[in-house]
Amino acid sequence: MSVRRQTGRRGKGAAPASVRAHWLVLAAVILALGFALMVQGYMNHLAGIGDDSVSSSGSASAVPEAVSHGGPVVDARGGSVRTVSPPALTLALTFDDGPDPVWTPKILDVLRKHHVHATFFVVGSAAIDHPDLVRRIVADGNEIGVHTLTHTDLGTAPAWRRQLEVQGAGNAVIGITGQAASLLRPPYSSENDAITNGTWSAMQTVARQGYLTVLSTVDSEDWRRPGVAAIERNLTAAGPHGQVLLMHDGGGNRAQTVAALDSALSRFAAKGYHVTTVGHAIGIDSMRPATTAEKLSGTAFVWGIRVSDFIVSAITWALLAAGIVTFIRAVLVVGFAARHRRAARRSRAEGSGRRRVDVPVGGGITEPVTVIVPAYNESAGIEAAVRSIAASSHPVEIIVVDDGSSDGTADVVEALGLPGVRVIRKENGGKPSALNAGLEAASPDLVVMVDGDTVFEPDTVHALIQPFADPRVGAISGNTKVANRGGVLGAWQHIEYVVGFNLDRRLFDVAECMPTVPGAIGAFRRDALAAVGGVSDDTLAEDTDLTMALCRDGWRVVYQEDARAWTEAPADLGALWKQRYRWCYGTLQAMWKHRGAMVQRGQAGKLGRRGLSYLLVFQVLLPLFAPVVDVFAVYGLIFLDPVRIGALWLAFLLVQCLMAAYAFRLDHEKLRPLWTLPLQQFVYRQLMYLVVIQSVVTAVAGVHLRWHRMERYGSLRVPAGNQPGPDTAASPAP
Numbered sequence: 001m002s003v004r005r006q007t008g009r010r011g012k013g014a015a016p017a018s019v020r021a022h023w024l025v026l027a028a029v030i031l032a033l034g035f036a037l038m039v040q041g042y043m044n045h046l047a048g049i050g051d052d053s054v055s056s057s058g059s060a061s062a063v064p065e066a067v068s069h070g071g072p073v074v075d076a077r078g079g080s081v082r083t084v085s086p087p088a089l090t091l092a093l094t095f096d097d098g099p100d101p102v103w104t105p106k107i108l109d110v111l112r113k114h115h116v117h118a119t120f121f122v123v124g125s126a127a128i129d130h131p132d133l134v135r136r137i138v139a140d141g142n143e144i145g146v147h148t149l150t151h152t153d154l155g156t157a158p159a160w161r162r163q164l165e166v167q168g169a170g171n172a173v174i175g176i177t178g179q180a181a182s183l184l185r186p187p188y189s190s191e192n193d194a195i196t197n198g199t200w201s202a203m204q205t206v207a208r209q210g211y212l213t214v215l216s217t218v219d220s221e222d223w224r225r226p227g228v229a230a231i232e233r234n235l236t237a238a239g240p241h242g243q244v245l246l247m248h249d250g251g252g253n254r255a256q257t258v259a260a261l262d263s264a265l266s267r268f269a270a271k272g273y274h275v276t277t278v279g280h281a282i283g284i285d286s287m288r289p290a291t292t293a294e295k296l297s298g299t300a301f302v303w304g305i306r307v308s309d310f311i312v313s314a315i316t317w318a319l320l321a322a323g324i325v326t327f328i329r330a331v332l333v334v335g336f337a338a339r340h341r342r343a344a345r346r347s348r349a350e351g352s353g354r355r356r357v358d359v360p361v362g363g364g365i366t367e368p369v370t371v372i373v374p375a376y377n378e379s380a381g382i383e384a385a386v387r388s389i390a391a392s393s394h395p396v397e398i399i400v401v402d403d404g405s406s407d408g409t410a411d412v413v414e415a416l417g418l419p420g421v422r423v424i425r426k427e428n429g430g431k432p433s434a435l436n437a438g439l440e441a442a443s444p445d446l447v448v449m450v451d452g453d454t455v456f457e458p459d460t461v462h463a464l465i466q467p468f469a470d471p472r473v474g475a476i477s478g479n480t481k482v483a484n485r486g487g488v489l490g491a492w493q494h495i496e497y498v499v500g501f502n503l504d505r506r507l508f509d510v511a512e513c514m515p516t517v518p519g520a521i522g523a524f525r526r527d528a529l530a531a532v533g534g535v536s537d538d539t540l541a542e543d544t545d546l547t548m549a550l551c552r553d554g555w556r557v558v559y560q561e562d563a564r565a566w567t568e569a570p571a572d573l574g575a576l577w578k579q580r581y582r583w584c585y586g587t588l589q590a591m592w593k594h595r596g597a598m599v600q601r602g603q604a605g606k607l608g609r610r611g612l613s614y615l616l617v618f619q620v621l622l623p624l625f626a627p628v629v630d631v632f633a634v635y636g637l638i639f640l641d642p643v644r645i646g647a648l649w650l651a652f653l654l655v656q657c658l659m660a661a662y663a664f665r666l667d668h669e670k671l672r673p674l675w676t677l678p679l680q681q682f683v684y685r686q687l688m689y690l691v692v693i694q695s696v697v698t699a700v701a702g703v704h705l706r707w708h709r710m711e712r713y714g715s716l717r718v719p720a721g722n723q724p725g726p727d728t729a730a731s732p733a734p
Contacts, residue, residue, distance in 0.1 A: 026627070026693060033315075033631055036308035041639030043125045043150060043305060058155070058196035067200065068193050072215040072244040073282055076207035083192075085217075086242030086281035090274045093118035094214065096147055096185060097223075098250035099126055099133035106258045107249045108140055114265040116275040117142045119286075121185040121214070124149035124169035126250060128305050131176045138177050143277035143286055145183035145214060146170055154186045154206070155198030162205050170209075172305075174290045174298030183278055183286045184211040190246075191215060212286075214278055216246035222257040223248050231260035237273065244278065315628055322625060329618060330655055334662060336507040341666060343510075344561070365465045368395040369523075371448045372438030374431050376403040378452035379412050381568065388455035390418045394462035396448075397422070399438045404428030409452075431519075432537035439534060445526050454520045454567040455483070464523045464563035474528035474555025475547060477505055477514060478521030478563035479667070484571065491673040492684045493569040493576070499663040504614075505559040506666075512603065513611030514557035516587075519543040521565035528555050538593060541586025548594040551607040561667070577691060584619075584695035591615060592699070623692035626685065653678055 060068060067074055070083030086092050098104045098120055111118055120137050122144060127134045138144060148154065149168035152161065166184065173181050184206050186199060192215055195203075203213045220234045237243050247257055268275055279286030290298065371389050375382055382400070389398050398421040402410035410423050426437055435449060446465055450456070460478065467473045479502060485494040501518075508514040517524075522543065529535070532549040539545045547557055570576035597608030636645035660674050 030627055030631060033311065033628060034635075036311045037631065037635040037639075039305060039308040040312040041635055043128075043309075044639075058198055060196050060200075062197040063195050063200045067203075068195055070192055072192065072217050073278065074192075074203060074213040074215065076204050076213070077210065084282050086244065086278075088240045088242055089272060090242040090276065090281050091237060091268060092242070092244045092278040092281040093247070093275050094121060094145070094185070094216065094244060094278060095119070095247050095249040096121045096187075096251075097126075097151065097248050098122055099130045099137065100250035100254070101130055101133065103254035103258065104130075104133050104137070104249045107254070107261060108136060108142075110258060110262050110265065111142070112140060113262070114269065114275075116265060117277050117280070118275075119143040119145050119183065119214070119278040120249065121145040121147035121183070122169075122173065123147050123151050123250065124165075124172035125151075125305075127169075127172045127176055128302055131302070134173070134176045138179070138287075143183070143279050144173055144177065144179070144181050145185060145278070145286070146173065146181050146211065147185055148187055151187045153188050154202035155188070155196060157202070159205070162202055163209075166206050166209055166211065168301065171298040171301040174294050175300075175302035176298075177287075178290055178295055179287045180290045180294060181287055182210060182212055182284075183214050185214045185216075189215055190219060191217060214244065217243045219246045220248075220257070220260070222254065222260065223251060225253065225256055228256050228259045228263070231256055232264055232267075235260065235264045237268075242281065244281075315632055318625065319629065319632060322622060322629070325617065326622070327655070330659055333503045333507050334659060336510045337503050337662070337666060340506040340510050340559075365446070365462075365468050366394075367446065368397065368444045369446045369448055369461055369465055370438075370442035370444050371396050371398045371450060371461065372435060372442065373398065373400045373450055373452055374403060374434035374438065375400055375405060375409045375413075375452040376428065376431075376434070377405045377407045377409060379405070379407040379409045381453045382409050382412055383416065384455050385450070385452055386413055386416060386418065386421060388457070389450065389461070390421060391458055392456060392461045393458045394465070396420065396461055397443060399424060399441055400452075401426065401434040401438045403431070403434040430537050432535040432542045435535040435542070439526065439529060442526065446523060447526055447529070448521070448523045449519065450522075450565065451520045451567065454480075454565045456521075457564050457566075460521070460563050460565060464521065464560050467558050467560055468523070468525065470556070472556045473558055474525050474550045474553070475514075475517050475557045476523040476563075477517040477557065477559045478523070478565050479559075479561050480518050480520045481564055481566050482569045483566040484568055485673065488676050488679065489571070489573070489576070489684075490569060491676040492680050494673050495660060495677060495680065496684075497569075498667050498669055499660045502559075502561070502667060503659070503663045506561070508611060508614075509559040511606065511610050512556065513606045513614070514551065514559065515548060515590075515607065515611040515615060516541075516544040517547045517557060520567045521563065524550075525555075528553070539586045539589035540582050541590050544587050544590040545593065548590055548597070548607060548611075551611070552594060552597050552600065552604040554603045556603065573687065577687065580688065580691045581694060584691050585698055587615065587619070588695055588699045620692060620696065623689040624696065626689035627693075630686070653681070 064081055066081050066083060071085035073084045075082045075084070093116065095107065095118055099122055104120075117140070120142055122134060122137075124146070134144065146166065146169040148165040149172070150165065152165050154162050154165065157165065170181065173179070186202055186206075189195075189199060195215075206213060218235060218237060220231050222231045222234075235245060247261065248254060249257070265275060277286075373382075373385060373389070378385075386398060386400060389396060398418075400410070400413045400421065401424045402413075404427050410425050413421065413423050422441070424437055424441060426434065438449075439447065446468060448461060448464060464476055464478050467476050480497060482490065482494040482497050484490050505514065519542070528550055529546075532546070532553050535542050536545050536549070551557055570579050591612055594607070595612070597604045598612060599605075600608060633645065633649070636642070657674060657677055660677060661671060664671055664674065
């Protein structure tokens with residue numbers, strides 16, 4: 001990712017149209033992911049193998065007499081109906097619901113022991129999961145039949161699903177063995193006289209696809225697990241007539257089946273029965289070599305299912321990892337915030353102006369401060385901003401740098417006639433150049449930088465600069481508050497500022513890896529700024545770039561929660577998008593620019609290994625993964641247990657609410673806006689991760705993103721008195 005030098009901040013430039021293709025790529029990825037999840041959900045969750053009781057409800061009025069009273073093998077191909085039974089003393093041995101990795105091999109061993117073969121009606125999804133077993137079945141001389149793709153009751157399934165179930169299972173057999181099967185047994189079927197109209201309709205459907213339907217005449221009922229003796233009794237063939245025996249090699253514990261099969265085969269041999277496959281019993285070759293086209297289709301189908309399974313497995317593990325990381329973050333943030341609060345209480349009890357740093361007891365910073373206000377077309381709010389700073393209880397000089405405004409911003413400030421306020425007019429050069437111009441004109445050694453859409457409380461400046469009593473501190477972040485927090489969007493941003501930004505700043509403060517002093521309120525030592533070359537225009541996030549440069553130069557950067565500044569937040573989604581897009585893109589630029597901190601020592605190393613790693617994981621990687629989380633949540637509601645998915649979502653929301661409540665308590669905020677937090681998951685969260693995606697693509701593409709100026713609404717007012725809070729610090733415009 002390249003870092004581009006910004007020659008100006010004020011344009012309406014946009015990324016080239018070619019970059020917009022990433023939204024098509026994202027849509028394609030989401031669709032592909034959704035398709036993979038649908039396939040996996042269909043294959044594994046819409047049907048199951050277990051209770052194999054016969055589906056016998058419904059009328060049989062449409063079933064031909066030749067079928068309901070005919071042989072167990074039904075051929076309805078070509079419009080005519082024929083049935084056939086195995087010849088006398090011939091037993092066609094069949095197994096349903098496999099292959100199973102435990103029981104199918106044991107059954108194959110029993111068959112090999114008695115030198116007999118059988119027909120295995122395999123479930124397509126199980127066959128794809130255990131292809132080696134399917135190949136072994138064929139290699140041992142046995143026969144493969146189709147038992148649908150997911151063990152679905154074809155008699156009650158709609159036409160589209162019948163087609164998918166039969167064709168999918170057939171493709172699975174071809175893709176694994178290279179041979180096409182012509183025998184099919186509908187799940188939940190039994191003898192001919194149990195056929196209903198629905199089952200008969202399904203039999204006609206599969207006949208049009210080239211399949212013979214195989215029913216049964218003797219049901220072992222081994223799926224009930226009634227005991228070995230009972231299964232043996234159920235397998236007793238009455239008289240010399242040929243039979244089709246039904247057993248199961250999958251769908252549950254088949255230990256009784258294996259034991260009963262062994263003894264039954266010995267008994268059949270003693271009585272002179274010939275045990276064989278269905279195809280051999282009726283004199284047909286039920287499996288043929290597949291054509292090249294069939295092999296390609298079958299192989300593609302099998303690999304498509306496998307890829308979807310792999311994707312879902314990978315996502316599942318990634319979601320688990322993301323959940324663990326998110327939980328760890330919650331614990332860390334709350335834990336560090338509590339530690340930060342305890343330290344602040346101790347320092348206040350000692351009369352110190354700063355936590356955890358070497359501040360003389362009872363001391364305080366009283367020297368004058370220069371407040372620099374860079375302004376470009378800020379006429380809507382500049383008066384409130386300047387008046388609030390001028391009303392500070394701490395001695396200040398105010399320098400308003402008009403950066404080529406066209407709306408009379410400088411005239412508004414000059415017309416105020418406030419003492420200690422200077423206006424510098426310059427050509428438009430961007431916010432960094434405006435700040436540097438203010439620094440050159442500043443007199444005191446301590447400077448405060450504030451945006452033109454921000455108002456201070458009377459004690460803000462004094463509270464903000466107190467940590468400078470520690471000579472190691474080079475910069476201080478204040479506590480930025482959303483002034484126009486009315487409405488749902490305002491409440492969401494208010495929550496984000498209090499929870500997302502300020503909790504993180506407490507963590508960064510304790511961990512000594514503060515990555516950003518916000519442009520809305522920050523204090524700096526002039527000599528520290530001079531040491532890093534002033535404010536750079538290499539990135540769109542000049543505040544983050546500057547803060548990281550100070551950390552790499554060895555300075556401590558801290559957070560002063562008592563220094564409050566009230567700022568205007570975007571009032572619509574479009575303006576919010578522009579603001580966050582610039583923030584995120586600029587942060588990515590700054591992270592890339594200062595990546596060398598990862599291998600440095602001291603304060604720089606803390607920024608790199610702690611701060612940059614934190615930003616990378618929680619502000620880049622997790623948001624990039626967020627669309628997958630949303631798609632997977634929909635998948636869970638459809639294919640998994642919706643109650644469990646809902647419970648997990650509520651648990652996640654509860655953790656967020658508890659974090660938010662704690663953060664609000666730390667900032668002495670009312671909890672009322674938190675009612676909008678659940679809604680935040682459905683609009684605001686998606687907007688934020690789309691911003692990250694757009695920013696990452698733009699940065700990776702090396703596109704030159706220009707400054708997006710925010711619209712000003714003129715809603716700020718000078719704080720009334722010394723009482724903090726939105727009702728006094730920033731009230732809506734009349």
